[in-house]
Amino acid sequence: MSQVKTNKKFKWALDFNQKNKVSSGELPSPPGYNQSANANYTETSKDTDSNLLLIKKLWDVALGPLKQVPMNLFIMYMAGNSISIFPIMMVGMLIVRPVKALFTTQSTFKIVEGTQAAGQKFVYFIGNIVNILLALYKCQSMGLLPTHSSDWLAFEEPQTRVEHIGGGLSLL
């Protein structure tokens, strides 16, 4: 059967299994395409633009804590000074987040080594410190910080005595 098929050349048959492969690599360039110009452009912009973007992005990250300050202030205002579950949770978050961020500074700025890395880290650090201070201020205004002498009253030594007395109503 196959012999018959292959041998007979049908008028409408189309053969997909052509033995002779035509190399397709040499397609003509589309009109207006300048290969050399293109190559040149990518080589130059890749170096400068992505770096700029990264720096920009990292500045965003570094300034992030500072940008949070007005938001935090607003949250603090809304939370009020009473001691109940939600304000406590908010204050907790306010403290924990910057502290966490401070500990992960190294990993946050891992990708970048450059002229501005030190500055960015410094700004990031400052921003987080500001946030911590804000949270501490909030704790202070809520009365959570043991800054008064009354907070240490329980640890004080009891008074001792020098003289001792005895006596009472006359037994006579």
Place this chain on the structure above:
Amino acid sequence: MGVLSTSIKPNFLGLLKFLNSFNWFIVFFSLINLSVCIYEDQIGKFDWRQTYVGRIKFSQFDTVSTAKKIIVATEENVLAALNLKTGQVVWRHVLESASTGNIQLLHVTDKVVTVSGANPYLVRGWDSTTGVLLWEWSLMLQKDDHAEFSEWWVQHGMLVHMLPVFGSHLEVSMYNLMTGQNRGSTSKLPAIWTNEGCVLSPPYYSCISGSMGSLLLLSLDVTSNAVQIISKPLSQFISTEESSLRPLDANSIQPGFVIGDKKIVLIKNNEFEMLGISVADESASVALVDSTNGPMVLQTWTDDIKGFSLIAHSASTGKEVTEVRCSDPSLRLPEPELAAVICSKTPRELHACRLLVTAADDSLHLMQQAGRVLWTREEALANVVAVEFVDLPVSDLDAAIESEFDQKEAAKMYSSVWAAFSRRLQTQFQQLQTLLQSLQGAETNARDTSTGLVRDYFNLHKIIVLVTDVGKIFGMDNLSGAILWQHYEPSLDPSGAAVFTRRSARHPPHDAYLTIVGKHEETGNGLIISLNPIRGTLVGERSLQLDVQLLQCALLHRADQEKLHALLLLDRDENVQIFPVSAAPLVENMFIYVAEKNTARVQGYALKYDGRSVVAQKTWSLSLGGSEAGHRIVASSAKPASERTHSAGRVLGDRSVLYKYTNPNLVLFVTEGPDAIHKDVVVATCVDAVSGAVIASAAVRRARALPLAVHSDNFLAYVYYNDKHRRTEIGTMELYEGKQRWLEAGAAFSSLRASRAPAVYRAAYVLPAAPRAAAVTHTERSLTDKHVLFALSTGAIVELPWAYLEPRRPVTPTPEHREEGLIPYAPELPLPAEAVINYNRTLHRVSAIYTAPSGLESTSLVLATGLDLFYTRVAPSKTFDLLKDDFDYYLITLVLGALLLATYSTKYFASRKMLKMAWK
């Protein structure tokens, strides 16, 4: 409050503000939880009450009603019925304590009849089973000159009242017992032969009268219409001239008396009849009772050698009834007296007698024949004078562990590490042994008293030492109220007695040591009794009578090498005696103050060791009444010696500290005296007993002081009756150093170097009740809140938080006050029913409340004395260091067990699932 108002959202804030303006403190009272009351199933769990009646005056068996009882009337003006089988009080009526309640006659038939009071006399009939008052009428004598010699008895349904006028006549009146109708007014019988030595053996009135050498024994039936005097020369009966008459005891069935403590004479058919039975002992109590074989003479006395003795003779034959005879050397009844005797007829013709015997130590015993004691009541406990709570010793094992970890001891004993290590192993082996023993012995001896008296983990188990008015000292288990030991000291006059724990049981090789300083009953000289409070045995000085009267006594603060605190005695010549003498060099920085009650003078002495002996030097003297005479000290209150305040100040609303002025040498004196303008004034003065400086004072005009004062920490309170407004008020004071400390924390306070005066806050409140006793709760470190306990005349003990009595309560509260938790000032103190710690167990005539700390900081032990004893424990700040009483141990164990089971089963299932997954 401030916290609440800001935390609640604005919607509620409006409501709250409305409430604030409307009645602010209603909200506050609902916030302060006063629920000191207990649940119904906790009744009797931490508390007990013992009811007493006092020393027996009259007693009679109630044989008519079905439930056998003994009806008693006592010196404490109590009428009560005691259960014959158990001795428990069936019913009890507490009459007035003054002469108006004095019971003159008790007569029991099917009803109980009493005559009480003193002009007007009240004749009352009571139902013997329930004690309900059935009828009452009163009787007024025209002349009450000799009323104290009145004699009363009941004869043929008539109440007979006889009033002898010695050397002149007898006035006899008879009244219908139920109605008080007077049968034939008062008859006057001429009797010039009467004198103070006459005795009544109803209806005969008998005297020994006449001149020396020709004494006559005279008797007169005062109720008969014809005056018939029986008269016989005394020499017929007794040979000696000096003789006295004494009536027979225990409601004897025939009129009779004892002459000269030797012979028994009965009056039969208007004739004297001398019995052939002689009185066995001079002090013997003689009674004539009815028995199956005719009248029987019972005699009882205590012999020094033979102990309690009881003999019985037949009155007609004079033969001894041997079944009744008893001689028990172990039974010590000082001066026994037959109060009531009944001998019933049994089928087997035996003498089944019930004897109610009272003794000089106020104890009451019900005995049967042959001296077997059925029950005993210690009525001396109705008059407790002084109380001391004593810690129990730790068990031997705990003592070993303690000594092991005691630094000094350890340094002495174990020089090397190895010695300490072997000691540790040894102790652990001992621990194991005791554990095994306790597991074994759990079934065999559940309760052994000797091993049971060890300190428990929270030091809640103690021994209460009670000194009673009659001179009997008791040791009582505080958890059960059982009497562990008793010691009778007949010569002790304990008025004003002081009790000192000179050595606690914490020093294992040495036993606890307790000393009672009192007076000798006859001479008034000092009497010192030292005993071991755990066992009740005399130790050390034992019972020591001094040869001088004492002014005051004190305990030395420093212990000697045997951990014994020396006793310092200041006698009336201002000489000092010290026990033991070897402790004299330890006396340093010791001061004694002596207050004279009637002159309101206080004097201070400094005690010094001059190389040979201890001398007292008078350092200051103060007249509390000022220049005016007539002032007297009503109450004085020093701080408890064991008090150590661990809270140095109060935290204010702005979170600053108001430091307390806790001068340990401060003594509060409450005096009252006449005033030219204001009638009476009450002055409360705080005196530093070392320097004699007056630290603070307060005066109340037109008032009379009550002998109630409490003083603890930095506050004090005194109670007075306001004559102007006719109500009881309580004045309170608090002393503060201010917002700055005077001394460093932990520094030693010295009264002699104190130059600044504290800030004093004062206030007064209306107490809407009549208090009889007051005390303040006392905890180990004074960290818990302080509550003041008031025993009210209604029979309740009310626990009132100091927060209500605080003088800093503001009239117009500011937010800062609310922040601090101060209650706004309200003149009247709330006494809610929930604050009654003795719930429905009414306590009659509470005389004092004693408090003691326990090992738990939250808990204070309370004992109220009076006619009843009531013990409980209170937790002023709730039991914050203890699981709740109804804590569900089973549930928590069950839940834990179930969780553990679930964990392990899921582990198993999980591993099986993993295995299956791996095979797929």
